[in-house]
Amino acid sequence: MKLQIVDCYQTLSRQAAAIVAGLIRRKRQAVLGLATGGTPMGLYQELIRLHREEQLDFVDVTTFNLDEYVGLTPDDPNSYRSFMQQHLFSQINIRAERTYIPCGDASDLSLVCRRYEELIRQAGGIDLQILGIGANGHIGFNEPGADPGEGTRVVRLAAHTRQANARFFARPTEVPHQAVTMGIRTIMQNSRKILLLASGEAKAEALYRMVCGKVENGLPASYLQLHPNVTVLADRAAAKLLADVGQPLGC
Numbered sequence: 001m002k003l004q005i006v007d008c009y010q011t012l013s014r015q016a017a018a019i020v021a022g023l024i025r026r027k028r029q030a031v032l033g034l035a036t037g038g039t040p041m042g043l044y045q046e047l048i049r050l051h052r053e054e055q056l057d058f059v060d061v062t063t064f065n066l067d068e069y070v071g072l073t074p075d076d077p078n079s080y081r082s083f084m085q086q087h088l089f090s091q092i093n094i095r096a097e098r099t100y101i102p103c104g105d106a107s108d109l110s111l112v113c114r115r116y117e118e119l120i121r122q123a124g125g126i127d128l129q130i131l132g133i134g135a136n137g138h139i140g141f142n143e144p145g146a147d148p149g150e151g152t153r154v155v156r157l158a159a160h161t162r163q164a165n166a167r168f169f170a171r172p173t174e175v176p177h178q179a180v181t182m183g184i185r186t187i188m189q190n191s192r193k194i195l196l197l198a199s200g201e202a203k204a205e206a207l208y209r210m211v212c213g214k215v216e217n218g219l220p221a222s223y224l225q226l227h228p229n230v231t232v233l234a235d236r237a238a239a240k241l242l243a244d245v246g247q248p249l250g251c
């Protein structure tokens with residue numbers, strides 16, 4: 001695992017965008033794995049800026065999102081499809097048919113999950129997977145206790161995760177109880193490179209255990225220690241428990 005510590009969220013977002021943009025400029029048909037939530041929002045803003053001001057071209061890019069809530073229609077304002085539309089897709093020149101997100105309101109979710117795995121395989125895997133990390137150590141919605149051998153499937157969200165994500169909903173009770181998520185196996189087997197972003201003190205303990213702790217399903221992100229090409233980009237607050245932090249890059 002390569003660990004890069006930066007001073008603040010703004011630098012983290014810019015660095016992450018530079019990595020994504022570098023890939024797209026080298027490989028027009030890049031396949032990206034994308035995350036939702038608060039952490040990648042700065043990355044998406046910076047990608048939009050690079051598209052507008054520096055002609056970063058998404059026309060041949062394909063994306064696969066990690067997860068979607070069960071029971072929300074794609075046009076529900078709280079769905080991850082809506083999140084991606086609002087924060088990235090509607091503001092760049094990506095083709096809608098190349099943006100994949102599991103459909104959380106389909107009648108046959110196990111078919112959705114099987115197809116999602118197949119679509120990722122057909123795309124030739126994922127060149128760069130962006131991940132956030134839950135304060136409980138989840139990646140995607142693979143909560144503590146997840147079986148690392150599982151692929152895309154329906155999962156129950158941990159109470160902790162529903163609480164953390166309640167900030168995006170009008171009322172905490174509206175947060176769905178289930179989600180479709182890529183599995184740890186999906187992420188580990190299909191991603192040629194992984195970029196995990198962590199910002200803020202709330203992530204410090206999970207990040208420390210992910211980097212320095214033992215590999216265990218109590219902290220799903222720890223399985224990333226077994227992947228050959230992972231870069232962790234963390235701000236100072238998230239990295240505060242990591243002893244060997246080196247010289248943070250300034251804002």
Ligand code: F6R
Nearest residue numbers: 035036037038039132133134140
């Ligand atoms: C979202 C996802 C989650 C988040 C994690 C951190 O698609 O897969 O694993 O990355 O919950 O969320 P934030 O960034 O909101 O702290």
